[in-house]
Every structure is written in structure tokens, then in C-alpha cells.
Amino acid sequence: MDLSTVFSLQDKVALITGASKGIGYGIAEIFAAAGAKVIISSRKQEALDEKAEQLKRKGYEVTGIACNVGNMDELPPLVEKSVAKYGQIDILVNNAASNPVFGPVHETSLEAFDKIMDVNVKAPFELTRLCFPHLRKSASASVINISSIGGLSPETGLGIYSVSKAALISLTKVYAKEWGDAKIRVNAICPGLIQTKFSEALWTNDKIMGMIMKQLAIKRAGTADEIGAMALFLASQASSYTTGAILTADGGFTI
Structure with missing residues (x-):
């Protein structure tokens, strides 16, 4: 077996929301390093252009296409522009997420x-x-759907976010079961505490971090690169017999 090709994404096109x-950029960099042509997407074109340029300077093929995934009307143009640019889509990573509230579930507004x-269910x-x-x-x-350990067991202060991530896990399994005949694999990653801007409310809170550390086997926060490496496994031929899997990367929090 030639291990240099097992994890290769050469000639593949990956779309990452x-x-x-954070995690999305970490995945993009690892996919590009593995040989993929990568489309990075988020709401602001200026930020995407800056990040794409950073990766291009490393010799990677990366394009930024702005899209607010919470607006369903912006999704078809994202797909159309991606295909117009590279002619194909081989890998889709549904990473974009929203959590505008932190606190008791009964204080979550209907708008939130x-x-x-x-963003977390309908868009994927x-x-x-x-x-x-x-x-x-x-x-x-x-x-590859980026869920959360909150989708496996609700996290304190993240009630509806946890509900949405549980729904994403179920959606992953539905697509995996129905699309097997089309030779499309669908899997999910459930990160634990990853030190990104998105989770800043957690890792900057000493009380919360103290409680989390007591439950971790690996007593530290994870990194975006560590999620990216797991995503590479799921995107590549290394996981060719894997579909419907829900993989945790949480330092042992869910043991």
C-alpha cells in the first residue's frame, strides 16, 4: 500500500463553510496541503480574500466565495460559483455554525x-x-458535518445549540444511509473544547474551564488543526469504508 496516496486529496475540490x-480555516489549510483545490466560504468576502491570499502564498490553490449560509437564497449561487471555478465538487464540509446565546434554555428567544x-441544521x-x-x-x-459533543449530550448554557447539533448528527446518518448507493460517504465530527474565537466564552471563563478540565482525560483544549486532521481522514481514501460515523475529538470528555 502506498501511504502517500491514502491521505492525498490531489485533483479533489473541497467546499468548506x-x-x-477557526476550525473551518484549519480544515481548509490541511486539505490544501493534501493537494485539494479548496473553496473557503463565510459571510465576508474581504476576510475570505485575506485568508485565501495567506494560503496561496504557501503554494496552495484556494478561492474565497462569500455566502451567509443562514440565507437559503445564497446557497445555490455558492454551489454554482464553486462549480464554475473548478468544474466539480468532491468534498463538502458543513462547518459554519451559530450560537448567539449562552445561558438557560428558557431564556432563549424564538428569534435566536x-x-x-x-445555520446549524437547515443550511447543511x-x-x-x-x-x-x-x-x-x-x-x-x-x-463531513461538524457537529459537537453537545449533540451527544447537552452542554450547560448551550441548550438549543446542543439540540441543533443533535439534529445534525441525525441528518448525517440519514444522508449516509440514503446516499450509499450513489457512493457518497457522509460522516460527522463532534469536537469538544477547541480553542477558537467561536468557543471563547468557554475557554476564557476560569470557572467553566476548571469544571471541564476535571472531565478531560487529555487536560487541555484542542486545536483547529486536530479537527482538520480528522477531517482529512474522512475526506480521503483512508476512510473509504466509513459512512454514517460520528467521531469525537474531545480529549476524552465523553468517555
Whole structure:
């Protein structure tokens, strides 16, 4: 077996949402290093252009396409522009997420509920569906949903966010089961505490960090690169017999 090709994404095109920072950017950099042509997407084109330029300076093929995934009308143009640029989509990473509230679930407004569900569940459902005609043409299509350990067991202060991530896990399994015949693999990653801007409310709170550390086998926060490496496994032929899997990267929090 030639291990240099097992994890290669050469000649593959990957579309990654929420990719101008944090976990999404970490995944984008690793995919590009593995040989993929990468489309990074988030809401602001200026931020995407800056990040794409950083990766291009390393010799990678990266394009930024702005899209607010919470607006369903912006999803078809994202797919159309991606295909117009590279002619195909082989890998889709649904990473973009929203959590505008932190606190008791009964204090979550209906407006916040709708925003969380639109970005965290409805957008992955619709974007994955829109990519189907292109994914089915690929010799090794892979969809990777970034869920959360909150989707396995609700996290304190993150009630509806946890609900949305549980729904994303179920959606992952539904697509995996239905799209096996189309040779499209669909899997999910459930990160634990990853030190990014998105989770700043947690890792900057000494009380919360103290409680988390007591439950971790590996007593530190994770990094975006560590999620990116797991995503590479799921995107590559290394996981060619893996679909419907829900993988944790949480330092042992859910043991």
C-alpha cells in the first residue's frame, strides 16, 4: 500500500463553510496541503480574500466565495460559483455554525432559536442537497458535518445549540444511509473544547474551564488543526469504508 496516496486529496475540490477562521480555516489549510483545490466560504468576502491570499502564498490553490449560509437564497449561487471555478465538487464540509446565546434554555428567544436552526441544521441540509448532483459524479465523494459533543449530550448554557447539533448528527446518518448507493460517504465530527474565537466564552471563563478540565482525560483544549486532521481522514481514501460515523475529538470528555 502506498501511504502517500491514502491521505492525498490531489485533483479533489473541497467546499468548506465557515472557513475564514477557526476550525473551518484549519480544515481548509490541511486539505490544501493534501493537494485539494479548496473553496473557503463565510459571510465576508474581504476576510475570505485575506485568508485565501495567506494560503496561496504557501503554494496552495484556494478561492474565497462569500455566502451567509443562514440565507437559503445564497446557497445555490455558492454551489454554482464553486462549480464554475473548478468544474466539480468532491468534498463538502458543513462547518459554519451559530450560537448567539449562552445561558438557560428558557431564556432563549424564538428569534435566536430560528437563527441557530437555520445555520446549524437547515443550511447543511440544503447545501448538501444542492451539492448532490456534483458529488455523485465524483469517484470518492465525501460530506463531513461538524457537529459537537453537545449533540451527544447537552452542554450547560448551550441548550438549543446542543439540540441543533443533535439534529445534525441525525441528518448525517440519514444522508449516509440514503446516499450509499450513489457512493457518497457522509460522516460527522463532534469536537469538544477547541480553542477558537467561536468557543471563547468557554475557554476564557476560569470557572467553566476548571469544571471541564476535571472531565478531560487529555487536560487541555484542542486545536483547529486536530479537527482538520480528522477531517482529512474522512475526506480521503483512508476512510473509504466509513459512512454514517460520528467521531469525537474531545480529549476524552465523553468517555
